[in-house]
Amino acid sequence: MKKTKSWLAMVAVLMVVVLAACGEKSQEDVLNDVEEALENTESYKSKATMVLETGQEPQTYDVEVWQKDNAYYKVDLKNAKNEQSQIILKNDDGVFVLTPALNKTFRFQSDWPKTSSQAYLYESLLKDISLDADVMFSQDENHYVFKTATTYQNKNLNSQEIRLNKKDLAPVSVKIMDADNNVLVDLTFTEFERNPELSNEDFNTEKTMDGAQMSEPTMATPEEEEEISIRYPMFIPDGVDSEPKLETVETGERTAYVQQYSGDKPFTLIQEKSSIVPATTAPLNLVKGEPVDLGFTIGIQSADRIMWSHEGIDYSLISESLSEEEMADVARSVYATTEK
Template sequence: MRKTFKMLIVGVVIMLVLAACGEKTQEDIIEDLEKKLDGMTGYKANATMVLQTGNEPQQYDVEIWHQKENYYRVALKNEEKDQSQIILRNDDGVFVLTPALNKSFRFQSDWPNNNSQVYLYESLIEDVLVDAERTFNASEEHYVFQTNTNYQNKNLNSQEITLNKNDLSPASVKIMDADFEVLVQVDFTSFEMNSSFDEGDFGMDRNMTGAQMEVPTMAEPDSEEPMTVYFPMYEPQGSSLTESEQVETEDGSRYILSYTGDKSYTLIQEKARVVPATTPMDVIEGDPVDLGFTVGVMSNDSIRWTYDGVDFFLASEDLDEEEMMAVARSVYGTQVK
């Protein structure tokens, strides 16, 4: 009883000291974050994102626009790979645009509400608010929360979210695996709360045209040039490569890798080509999926994506969604054909 009373007194003293020093408690900050979310009409942000999920680090410039309630624009650009993609959400659905190929997909999807999103401010704050196991500390300029996550990639186990003390804007995010190795790091370089937007800022046509002015449409591939064939570095237990087939089509070579066993799947790849019209391909049920090095399209027991000038299509009736994404994320082993 005496020990409990003494601990209570110490706790009260600490709170009084913090209050005297002007320091906010975790409860104060949580309340401020809730008010921030409720009063926010949108924002514009810029960030750099470094991925450690493949065979070598990859860096992306990320531009994020959000207008409440359901308007989003996330533009990702990898200067080294000369690759850019845009994820949009507007009244017509969710879109994944690949401007260099004039290619777009349209979904009926709950994105971005169905998973944690490392570059979306409101998603990060929601992760803080809902995690009863979160930890908290403060430095001279920042508040730092460690929380559990709900990312598509289940290897992304926990995250460290750093907020600026002066206005609770995002400073950085580190996402870690179960061994606390950092797999993804996002550093915010600018953040403007309650930004204004013009009509059409979240429209598919305007974003495709605008992006193509920055990243020109890709030239048609040379049919004589040898193609780089990629192999998954991860193979689910119970599957192995049993057939590698080259098929000639009107557009060039197509490579079909067949993996059989308890976890059978097929990986098809061919040189990416520019789509003549910007009419989006409709996906009735599906989601954009974060593969680390690119944004893919998941639907009907399949994932399709484009990377380094190659179109990929992975299909399986045996793999669940997480296993399919794990295979897709590992497709970086190569062999020139």
């Protein structure tokens, strides 16, 4: 009888071992695979759809990314509503933000994208998973699911859920939540190609702009300047008067609408109709700058200002008193407000 019980116990142990060997991978095994994927991915191309819930109404973008050697980047963000795009480009000459419809090019020196999380960059997602000591891990039939902390520029983006395909760790989706677990950014990958053939020339600035303008012609310049709907920031930092001093400045045929906010941290917001830059114009060079994610568009932050274009309007937010984070919060809220 004892021999029978011993034999049964041995069989049970062997069955557990066999089932474990054939079962799901452990968190440690998967994290090792993630680090290996990060090391072995030398280039990639991806396409995704991104829905932003950070403004008055949802904004949908088609996002296409090319990356090579963690040194060359092309991120094309196209607004699905108006079919206009912005391109973040990184090559040997620096970081560029291109707006093809306006023929505008900003160039600056920056550590982007190393300075913060980027939902549409594959290596950024893998790094967020690998570097978070408190990462939460689960899995279903087809996906590994990770919930991690984030380092997004927008501090309201508190945590994220990243899904990777079990077969090859290709990105499937990213949901970014606020502190109350509300989804503010929902990104779904539709295509992903690992280690495609890419050359440095694929990230050439002029070639990229020319290619974008073939599918997205520059905006037509109106014969007369049209009036614009003035917008005001919904977020006003503490100690700042919420009622601005308003001024209209005429310069030649152009009109700028100026709002001056006084108080402990004064700032100025300028709005004017976007103008088409002549094709021969050189890029606007900024000694130091950073692309800043405003939710509804990509802005350029440098020293004491943020500049951005949206729906045919150029905006400049200027302050020597606000922190970079406060300036970005004010800029994001200009879209979120109703007209006064």
